[in-house]
Amino acid sequence: MALTGLQINKLLPGTNCKECGSNTCLAFAMKLAARKAQITECPYASEEAHRILFEATEPPVRAVYFGPNKKFVVGEETVLYRHEKAFVHPPRIGLHILETDSDMLFEEKLDAAVNYTYHRVGEEFGIDCIALTCEKNNDLFVNRAETVWNRCNKPLVLNCNDVNSVLRVCEKIANSGSILCCSIENCDQFIEIAQKYNFALSLHVNTLDELFTKVTEMRNRGFFQIFLQFTTYSLSEHFLTNTIVRSAAIKYGIKSLGFPFLRFVQSGDIWESAIESITEILKYGGIIILPNFDPALLASLFTLRMNAYSDPQKPIQVDPNIYLIGDPTKNSPVFVTTNFSLTYFVVSGEIENSGISAYLVVPECEGMSVLTAWAAGKFTAPKIASFINEKKLTDMLETKRLIIPGYVAQISGELSELLPEWDILVGPQEASDIESFVKSRLL
Numbered sequence: 001m002a003l004t005g006l007q008i009n010k011l012l013p014g015t016n017c018k019e020c021g022s023n024t025c026l027a028f029a030m031k032l033a034a035r036k037a038q039i040t041e042c043p044y045a046s047e048e049a050h051r052i053l054f055e056a057t058e059p060p061v062r063a064v065y066f067g068p069n070k071k072f073v074v075g076e077e078t079v080l081y082r083h084e085k086a087f088v089h090p091p092r093i094g095l096h097i098l099e100t101d102s103d104m105l106f107e108e109k110l111d112a113a114v115n116y117t118y119h120r121v122g123e124e125f126g127i128d129c130i131a132l133t134c135e136k137n138n139d140l141f142v143n144r145a146e147t148v149w150n151r152c153n154k155p156l157v158l159n160c161n162d163v164n165s166v167l168r169v170c171e172k173i174a175n176s177g178s179i180l181c182c183s184i185e186n187c188d189q190f191i192e193i194a195q196k197y198n199f200a201l202s203l204h205v206n207t208l209d210e211l212f213t214k215v216t217e218m219r220n221r222g223f224f225q226i227f228l229q230f231t232t233y234s235l236s237e238h239f240l241t242n243t244i245v246r247s248a249a250i251k252y253g254i255k256s257l258g259f260p261f262l263r264f265v266q267s268g269d270i271w272e273s274a275i276e277s278i279t280e281i282l283k284y285g286g287i288i289i290l291p292n293f294d295p296a297l298l299a300s301l302f303t304l305r306m307n308a309y310s311d312p313q314k315p316i317q318v319d320p321n322i323y324l325i326g327d328p329t330k331n332s333p334v335f336v337t338t339n340f341s342l343t344y345f346v347v348s349g350e351i352e353n354s355g356i357s358a359y360l361v362v363p364e365c366e367g368m369s370v371l372t373a374w375a376a377g378k379f380t381a382p383k384i385a386s387f388i389n390e391k392k393l394t395d396m397l398e399t400k401r402l403i404i405p406g407y408v409a410q411i412s413g414e415l416s417e418l419l420p421e422w423d424i425l426v427g428p429q430e431a432s433d434i435e436s437f438v439k440s441r442l443l
């Protein structure tokens with residue numbers, strides 16, 4: 001819970017020495033309360049003050065970092081529902097390899113982990129980590145872990161009860177920022193290994209009581225790089241457990257439950273795997289380990305994740321600019337659309353599919369789609385004309401043909417007046433008709 005300036009003032013030395021840049025400790029305390037200063041700026045603040053302030057500003061769900069150079073972060077969420085603010089760090093997707101998988105299956109999964117990418121509205125996604133489970137052959141587990149790291153350079157989730165085997169692997173993948181799965185029984189041994197290699201731990205529990213007790217103990221030992229892993233026996237229990245734990249952390253401030261989740265999705269029926277993964281994405285998943293490589297499922301999950309983790313108050317948008325499609329010349333046509341990402345990528349894709357080279361003019365429309373931007377006065381003839389003039393496009397081209405979306409045909413007259421050197425053509429309403437428009441009107 002946030003502290004007031006007066007409460008913080010009681011934690012400060014009270015000498016008013018001014019070394020922090022404030023005239024008094026109280027003034028500095030007020031800045032701290034407003035988050036305009038850091039406690040480290042006072043050289044005389046006690047360890048107790050550091051600890052209390054750190055805890056007061058700690059997010060309800062801790063950020064947990066993993067991967068080489070700690071490049072992945074999950075957690076740090078502050079709301080239960082996306083519409084309250086936004087979800088911050090999307091869950092990461094991993095692929096599960098068993099040490100008992102055949103050599104052929106092992107190779108297939110490794111290839112997928114290295115080569116699979118999915119592109120959507122200008123972003124690229126892939127498999128973030130590999131979970132490796134040891135069922136019986138410790139030596140094979142160690143060899144495969146090393147192979148995975150050398151080939152993929154992605155963090156591993158090591159799921160093995162044998163401490164010696166895990167230690168052997170850790171020595172080989174020391175810079176991977178990996179995650180070690182542990183249980184209540186072997187947690188203490190695994191904390192030491194995780195601390196030595198700067199790895200995170202995924203604590204697997206059967207009950208929430210066990211979870212609370214053990215995580216409290218780990219926090220008291222100063223270990224915070226924790227994932228929570230639950231045993232559940234049905235989809236409804238899975239849904240309920242995730243919701244209860246996250247609500248306890250965010251609504252009731254129970255810090256020992258405020259950590260991201262890690263889940264191994266059950267193998268078997270593809271639909272059940274899909275529903276389980278979807279539940280995890282929508283209900284607070286941190287790392288989701290898929291049992292098999294299935295590009296169709298992955299594409300759906302990445303799309304869903306992107307939607308769930310976009311900021312509801314900020315449409316996804318591309319930078320206003322003139323984009324080149326293909327290799328346009330001084331006589332190529334010029335299309336215009338808004339900077340809503342989905343609109344931009346659909347229109348540019350369809351122009352590309354039509355086989356011509358063209359310019360795509362994208363003025364600032366605050367990320368709105370064509371009709372919304374027009375209705376809001378962001379995609380009007382004066383705005384389009386002034387953007388084209390500002391970019392000096394008229395001087396660059398010999399043939400000046402501007403194709404506007406069919407939905408805003410009504411601005412064509414005004415555009416002709418504002419851009420007298422240009423032919424204004426009304427294009428199709430739907431981007432999917434661009435190809436036939438190009439063939440019938442531009443070629």
Ligand code: SF4
Pocket residue numbers: 012013014015016017018019020021022023024025028041042043044045
């Ligand atoms: S440096 Fe510390 S002790 Fe000195 S005025 Fe600032 S808060 Fe007070």
